[in-house]
Structures are given as C-alpha cells and as structure tokens.
Amino acid sequence: MSARALSLVITTPLAVIKQVDGVTSFRASDDSGSFGVMPGHADLLSVLRDCVARWKTGKGEWSYCALHGGVMTVENGDTIRIACREGVLGTDVATLEAEVRRHREAVAQEASRARVSEAKLHARAIRQIMTHLSHDQNISVETALDEIFQ
Structure with a gap:
C-alpha cells in the first residue's frame, strides 16, 4: 500500500462488511468528537461511539457506514481496521438513514x-x-x- 492511500476494513462479529483499498480520507467520531485520518497518520486506537463513518476514495467518491459503536485502529499510517457490533453501509447519508431504520x-x-x-x-x-x-x-x-x- 502506498503512502498516498489507506486500506479500510470494517468487521462485525459475524462478517467483514467492507474491505476497500485506495481510501484517501476517513472521518468518524469518538467521545472526544469528530476526527479525520489521512494516509501517513500516526498509529491510533479509538473507541467509536454510534456514528456515521465516511471515507473518500482516490476516485473522489464518498461512502458511508452507520456504526453501532466499535473499536478503530490505524496501523503503519496505511491501514484502518474497525471492529463494531453492527454496521450498515450506504452511498449517501439520506438513504443511509432510511436503511438504518429498516435494519x-x-x-x-x-x-x-x-x-x-x-x-x-x-x-x-x-x-x-x-x-x-x-x-x-x-x-x-x-x-x-x-x-x-x-
């Protein structure tokens, strides 16, 4: 993985719900507030609250995942791993809200x-x-x- 992109893996106890390479920007929230991660970020461990994580790929596309809590790690400035209880994927925030409600x-x-x-x-x-x-x-x-x- 190059220093210009991140690899993102989101898992629940039962499945890998998202695995994507080429992430150029990532945002989520913990108890201290909203934060961002970019390629080359220092190693990090954070306990996420219920939030909507969002990331942008090198193509400029944003993706979203509503997370029901979780633990996030950043390793070697190129890998983000999230282990959460539940996660619902979406391509935009408006439809994600409806999808979370249905879920x-x-x-x-x-x-x-x-x-x-x-x-x-x-x-x-x-x-x-x-x-x-x-x-x-x-x-x-x-x-x-x-x-x-x-």
Missing part, C-alpha cells in the same frame, strides 16, 4: 419472534412436566394446573 426494525422484529418462540418452548416444557407429574399422581393435567395457579 433496526428488522432486528426488532427478529427479537420479537425469538421471544415468542421462547415463550412457546417454555409453555411446552411446563406442559410436559405437568403431564408427567399428573401421571405420577393419577390426576388430570388441568387439575394439576388449577392447583398450582390458585
């Missing part, structure tokens, strides 16, 4: 489905336990449940 709604719906499945599994386990208990005591499941929940 968060999808995550919330999946969490809701998981809670419903967990509740059903729990209810099924209780029914199985009650069935075994009622057979041991020669009473119906309904009678056993009535006694428990009085």
Whole structure:
C-alpha cells in the first residue's frame, strides 16, 4: 500500500462488511468528537461511539457506514481496521438513514419472534412436566394446573 492511500476494513462479529483499498480520507467520531485520518497518520486506537463513518476514495467518491459503536485502529499510517457490533453501509447519508431504520426494525422484529418462540418452548416444557407429574399422581393435567395457579 502506498503512502498516498489507506486500506479500510470494517468487521462485525459475524462478517467483514467492507474491505476497500485506495481510501484517501476517513472521518468518524469518538467521545472526544469528530476526527479525520489521512494516509501517513500516526498509529491510533479509538473507541467509536454510534456514528456515521465516511471515507473518500482516490476516485473522489464518498461512502458511508452507520456504526453501532466499535473499536478503530490505524496501523503503519496505511491501514484502518474497525471492529463494531453492527454496521450498515450506504452511498449517501439520506438513504443511509432510511436503511438504518429498516435494519433496526428488522432486528426488532427478529427479537420479537425469538421471544415468542421462547415463550412457546417454555409453555411446552411446563406442559410436559405437568403431564408427567399428573401421571405420577393419577390426576388430570388441568387439575394439576388449577392447583398450582390458585
């Protein structure tokens, strides 16, 4: 990698969501505020807050990634690595906002489905336990449940 460009890698625990060479400028935010990184930058370690990271390639194109926190390192003045919980890529800020909203709604719906499945599994386990208990005591499941929940 030349001293005139950076390599950028953004990862989540499950995937590499972006890997790009030829980055000429990079911006993100941590608790001290917004900052920039250009080729040749000193080594750096920063804990990122929820922010929109943006970078420009040698072609002059800007790209964006909404980050849900993360840790960023700059190594040897030519490599930026970001490890984050979640990241949503976009080509402009306006559409990125809508994409983040859709992503968060999808995550919330999946969490809701998981809670419903967990509740059903729990209810099924209780029914199985009650069935075994009622057979041991020669009473119906309904009678056993009535006694428990009085």
